[in-house]
Amino acid sequence: xxxxxxxxxxxxxxxxxxxxxxxxxxxxxxxxxxxxxxxxxxxxxxxxxxxxxxxxxxxxxxxxxxxxxxxxxxxxxxxxxxxxxxxxxxxxxxxxxxxxxxxxxxxxxxxxxxxxxxxxxxxxxxxxxxxxxxxxxxxxxxxxxxxxxxxxxxxxxxxxxxxxxxxxxxxxxxxxxxxxxxxxxxxxxxxxxxxxxxxxxxxxxxxxxxxxxxxxxxxxxxxxxxxxxxxxxxxxxxxxxxxxxxxxxxxxxxxxxxxxxxxxxxxxxxxxxxxxxxxxxxxxxxxxxxxxxxxxxxxxxxxxxxxxxxxxxxxxxxxxxxxxxxxxxxxxxxxxxxxxxxxxxxxxxxxxxxxxxxxxxxxx
Numbered sequence: 001x002x003x004x005x006x007x008x009x010x011x012x013x014x015x016x017x018x019x020x021x022x023x024x025x026x027x028x029x030x031x032x033x034x035x036x037x038x039x040x041x042x043x044x045x046x047x048x049x050x051x052x053x054x055x056x057x058x059x060x061x062x063x064x065x066x067x068x069x070x071x072x073x074x075x076x077x078x079x080x081x082x083x084x085x086x087x088x089x090x091x092x093x094x095x096x097x098x099x100x101x102x103x104x105x106x107x108x109x110x111x112x113x114x115x116x117x118x119x120x121x122x123x124x125x126x127x128x129x130x131x132x133x134x135x136x137x138x139x140x141x142x143x144x145x146x147x148x149x150x151x152x153x154x155x156x157x158x159x160x161x162x163x164x165x166x167x168x169x170x171x172x173x174x175x176x177x178x179x180x181x182x183x184x185x186x187x188x189x190x191x192x193x194x195x196x197x198x199x200x201x202x203x204x205x206x207x208x209x210x211x212x213x214x215x216x217x218x219x220x221x222x223x224x225x226x227x228x229x230x231x232x233x234x235x236x237x238x239x240x241x242x243x244x245x246x247x248x249x250x251x252x253x254x255x256x257x258x259x260x261x262x263x264x265x266x267x268x269x270x271x272x273x274x275x276x277x278x279x280x281x282x283x284x285x286x287x288x289x290x291x292x293x294x295x296x297x298x299x300x301x302x303x304x305x306x307x308x309x310x311x312x313x314x315x316x317x318x319x320x321x322x323x324x325x326x327x328x329x330x331x332x333x334x335x336x337x338x339x340x341x342x343x344x345x346x347x348x349x350x351x352x353x354x355x356x357x358x359x360x361x362x363x364x
Contacts, residue, residue: 006036006359007082007109010075010092012066013042014054017256020171020282021092021116027172029055031352036088036359041078071095083107088359092116094133097140104143110362112146115154116279138162145362151279153300167358170280170305172348173289178266179259188264190250194222196326197268199261199283200275202228202236207274207297210316212243218323222269225250227261266290270326273302273310280305285346291339293331295322309337 008025016022025040032038033056040057043066044050051059060081064074075096082089083103091097093116100111115137141147141158147166149155158166181191196215200206208226215224230240230253244251255261265271271287273296284305287294296302298312311329313319322329 003035003037004087004359004363005085006032006038006088006090007078007086008038008040008057008090008092009078009082010066010071010096010114011040011042012046013059013061014040014057017046021114023175023282024092024171026055027175027348028352028355029057030348032355033057035356039082039086041082043074072098075099079103079111083109083111088112088362090114090355091140091144094136094140097136097144100139100143110145110359111143112148112358112362113140113144114148114150115140115158116150141166146358148358149279151301152304154279167354169351169354169358170346171282171285172351173282173285173342173346174348176258176262176265176286176289178290179263181263181267184260184263190223190225191263191267194269194327195250196222196224196270196272196323197226197264198224198272198274199227199255199265200273202230202232202239204235205275205277207276209239210319211272211274212239212246212249214316214319214323215249216243216246218320219248220323220326222326223248223250224272225252225264225268227252227255227264229254262290265292268292270295270329270331273297275299275302277301285342288338288342289346291335293329293334294338295319306338307341309334309341 011021011025012019014022014026016026038057039060041060041062044061044063050061062074062077064070066074072095076099079096079099086109089109089111091111091113097113141162141164147158148169149158149166150170152168155166155168158164185191200208202208230236240251243249271292271294273284273294275281276297276299279301284302294306294310296306296310296312298314311322313322
């Protein structure tokens with residue numbers, strides 16, 4: 001029996017490098033090619049060594065940028081190329097969704113869009129970009145055959161805003177594992193002492209400035225270690241300039257080696273998560289799976305992801321208050337509870353089954 005053809009669009013590409021959707025696709029490819037003939041569209045310039053196949057999926061390369069304004073062209077061309085000869089299309093993000101209404105009359109492919117949180121609310125976008133992304137979100141929800149929300153709060157929003165049901169599928173995390181400190185003590189001298197850790201994109205809605213300022217004002221006897229893309233924009237470069245020399249703050253540029261990133265994550269005293277936009281954030285799910293105690297910004301997305309079992313702050317003063325009592329907080333009970341919830345809800349095998357079930361439900 002011939003497999004149905006599935007195209008996956010909207011990512012930089014695979015193998016994954018430091019991105020939530022890329023990691024999602026990389027892990028889905030451990031399961032989906034058993035059921036579908038999969039093609040993944042990739043950004044040509046990010047993959048100088050062009051692979052034809054990866055984990056049983058075909059790779060197609062486009063000479064456009066997958067991020068920024070060019071992502072609209074990148075996603076649109078990917079849609080046009082895949083709509084003629086695929087049974088299913090999985091579009092990750094809404095940048096190219098403006099093409100969906102035009103393509104629907106000319107394709108038999110079932111289009112599923114993962115709307116990636118509420119992208120239009122992010123502070124990094126200007127007025128026009130926000131309006132465009134909101135418009136794209138509307139088109140994606142109204143004209144896709146299926147919509148995926150990765151968080152219950154996003155699912156509720158789609159129903160309230162557009163009166164449309166969506167499929168709730170979160171994010172897996174069992175690709176991460178704890179790493180012993182022994183081989184890394186020379187490189188990271190703080191590993192055997194308590195420290196607080198964050199890995200994130202350096203953007204305003206991730207509240208990284210609030211967190212850095214809180215540590216600058218609170219000398220709690222342990223450093224704050226942050227891994228992020230500081231040089232990606234002026235905002236990040238200014239923060240790096242202002243805080244890189246603060247005695248209890250250690251800033252690193254992006255770390256792409258997973259074991260090296262995991263040794264920093266898995267041995268921290270607390271994981272600090274400041275994201276205020278989006279749905280189920282990959283770094284938060286991964287922290288839970290590693291059994292880390294978590295302090296998170298108290299938006300509904302983060303509370304849903306952690307099932308209300310983390311500690312939360314809503315402003316600068318609340319964060320400072322938590323930091324000042326950080327050694328007295330009940331870490332162990334939280335670590336056990338969050339790890340248990342992650343293993344139950346965030347395994348890639350279970351997540352993949354939900355994607356397969358959704359595609360098959362559209363095949364009528």
